[in-house]
Amino acid sequence: MPLPMPSSVDATVDLLRHGSYVADRSLATSLYLALKLGRPLFLEGEAGVGKTEIAKVLSETLGRKLVRLQCYEGLDVASAVYEWNYARQMLEIRLAEASGDTDRSTLAKDIFSEEFLIRRPLLQALEPDVGGAPVLLIDELDRTDEPFEAYLLEVLSDFQISIPELGTVRAEQPPIVIITSNRTREIHDALKRRCFYHWVDYPKAEREVEIVRARLPDVERALSEQIVAFVQKLRQQDLFKLPGVAETLDWTRALNTLDCMELTNEVINDTLGTLLKYQDDIQRIQGSEAARLLSEVNLATRPAVR
Template identity: 50%
Template sequence: MTWFASPADASTRLHDVGYLADPATSTTSFLAGALEKPLLVEGPAGVGKTELAKAVARATGADLVRLQCYEGLDEARALYEWNYKKQLLRIQASHTQSGGDETWDQTHDDIFTEEFLLTRPLLTAIRREEPTVLLIDEVDKTDIEVEGLLLEVLSDFQVTIPELGTVSAVRRPFVVLTSNASRELSEAVKRRCLYLHLDYPDAEREREIVASQVPGLDDQVTRQLVATIARLRELELKKAPSIAESVDWARTLVALEIGDLDDTAIADTLGVILKHRSDHDRAVKELKLVRR
């Protein structure tokens, strides 16, 4: 499968499904498909890293398989595990039927089969014959040991199951890894990937994004919103407003029929974009807002 015919094709098709990609994003997305290499997308939270993987799936008609990373993630949750309860029931049933004469080799061959295998996201994506986008989300949240689980998948697109052998991809998935850069990823993982850094967009691009997602918002209000978001991102906040929160704020203003984003309107709707009390207090102080 050819994921995208060219960077221009990637830009057009991503735009058609609601993702406004800059030239670097379009080019790297095209290359990830053409070279069949995983794409590592790094940047602050809320700049569209996860959404890029979803947009690629929508634009190409592929299914999305997502591995959400977190501290404590292990092989059983990322690759596969055996259905131990079902295996135990089979052992008990076989023991009863054979009167205890069945050997361990016979039992072993009976319970370590596809029937008892529980596939997790990595193995699921590897085994799929249909076009698949594999999203490994927030990989920097895992322990560094987990990266070792990814190396075989990212280099050879295969998984080794001791009891069954090696499972190789029939059709290589389009792989997107995202990272908020909370820790440095290993060079071994980076070496296997193309790299794309996403940051908050400039004012003009953010206006385009908001206008495309919320066409009912007045252009002047859109400009006021984007300017306010930019001011907030310059403050030392616990969590700066993301692009998704800019869009949510725009939808809020449309729902409230606000035609002018003045200080009162900002103060009344801050909860849409700022989710920490300390951030609220800092915004009110720095923007000189008056609480009602």
């Protein structure tokens, strides 16, 4: 059942927890203010720390449609905003010619009507919806080019899009906008000024255990704590790509599928590919280094003897 918009920071924390998302208070505060004041929320951080998941949880808990724009190099207006259905337009022209209807002005008006318009994510997000304004996720904005970033700045300023053949489309109610970036390049200050900003960092051990418990409640707590402790140790190593929360959850699922009750050197070496995504990193950790880290984890997580 959809929940109402949160009325406080505490209510925002509860809203996210309802979607099994464990957020620290500073993130919940940024999200609450963005929702309350109708501003986009710009989230930066390493890949896999849970930025994209916030938009998904908001869509689920608020009962709003999720409109996702996955960014990539070369993304243009035709892919992000709208384009005309050229195949259907050509067919309409052929049919008009066959029937002898060759009035150019009438034909141009007919083929540039809404039935020939293909709506892409940004345009979809401005259209009214019975469930309320949608959640617009603009994912990995840092992968796009600067010209598209400049176009997006214009859209987010007034929540409107101009289509020369049809006019201006304005949002009756602005969408809830979540923008994410992995910071592979800097986003222009002008766009950041339109948003509230929050850096999503790797969680501390206690909160990461909470995240694992919220998402995977069937996993034994002792194993969850051991997994998180090992991942926290890995993040202190000089690796090409540190594991994020997404990798922690993947590894936990994998170990649970294998019916592991505790971490061992053998199971770590066999399953590192679910946690680390580069062969150089795997080779560096496998074997003696994994054994050393596991030994430190066992010392830290072993119950005190009374």
